[in-house]
Amino acid sequence: MSSEKVAAPAVVRASKILDLIAASAVPLSLADMVRELQLPKSTLHGLCGTLQQLGLITRLESGLVTLGPHVMIWANAFLARIDLTQEFFASWDDMRVLPEETITLSVRDGCDVVYLACRNGSRPLGFTFRAGMRLPSVYTATGKAMLSTLPPEQVRRLLSGDWPKPHTSNGPRSIDELLAELEAVRERGYSIDQQEVSEGMHCFGAPVFDSRASEAVAGVAVSIQSDSLDETLQESAGQAMRRLANRLSERLGSSRRA
Template sequence: MQADGQDDGQAAKETGKGRVPAVVRAVAVLDLIADMPKSLGVSDIARHLGLPKSSVHGICETLVGLGLLRFGPGGYGPGPRPLSWSAAFLRRSSLVSEFQHLLAHDRRLSDFTVTLSTLDGASVVYLACHNADKPLGFIFHAGMQLPAVYTATGKAMLSALPEAERRARIAGPWHPPFTANSVRGPVEFEQDVQRWRTLGYAVDNGEIREGMVCLGAPILNDRGMPAAGIAVSMTSAEARPEVRETLGAIIVEIARKLSGH
């Protein structure tokens, strides 16, 4: 019990005044499980988060009872309840609604995968996705998180930020590259910023997945800051120079239409 009490005190210091350590722990467990490709046992969760097994077991069982986690043969996995929260968020987001409306009426991108995302620290979180029928080798879905420095929308949104804020966001440990094409560090990333600004959109050329090319443009708010990003994805075989130029112009146009929502 003493060890748990000490951990609670440490958690209070780390999470800041006004935050409840137990809630912070529960969210950390949910984030970890959501980020893993398979279910996790109590020992795995405790090791990843540096928490006592007894605390992890109590948190997980509570979350199972609330429908936030499920328990199966492999351990704990995501539960269904967050889906209702996600749906409520999407219903209230005029940006997502406008994105869906534009895609339904603007058929120029109907043959391609199109995504809407927003920045969350050094990551992008996908808000809405239209996955094309033809195989891309990668499926986007709402709620997915990826390192911003490797994605087209992440590059575009980061490039639209003031330099100091951009550098602060990417100053932490560099995410391991997904492919040999992934940008290698902050210095290399900064070398491309002016290019993306001049183009009006950024390019992920096989950085998330080899053979996939994405073009992303920032959606700016009324203060000129990136509120979100829109991207179109295609295979490298489709991404001929003239196709990139045409689709890049289209997503820049749509991003401008979405700005302010």
């Protein structure tokens, strides 16, 4: 662990407790944990009580402690994102759509999208996508694709706070403008970022579904230099993303299509 000063030592201690329990092949007693972690018994007892209330640890009838069921929610979410990324690359390998262009995979986190993966093309973009990058969903092709699968009132609630700061002079500036654009996405079958993330770059996206939810779990998009675009390439790019999104949705067990 870093030697930098830790702002929340209780969180660090709780993490050490969970790490110790996870590393043990058998349930542990409080005495075991006191000895291993060198923590005061009263401190450990209080932390374990909180972790138990949160479902992060479970106290057995014997008094021994194991990991609790809430940990699986985090584990499943992490594994699902790993699977999603793997399936993204596998789907692209199957189809080889638009090999010269940059194609991205992202998920929605509140009002933002977070990029999970990027398959860089051979054409320069003047913009670099990277895993972990976060951008406002209202300006991105993947964000609009995912938002288009939500009911309008849910979109209104989601964006009821301050409007996201724009990156360029393009893009929606109000919820009504966005809702009109999302309706166009549904009719067209794919979304468009018209130089909203970066001047000189257009992106075309489509939503990805899994077997569990009616709303999109991810979005895929292709990014193309604006000066190379024409109507034919735009339609080709949009339809290609629909095919890629549908293939990925199929691999994730969904019967719903973009």
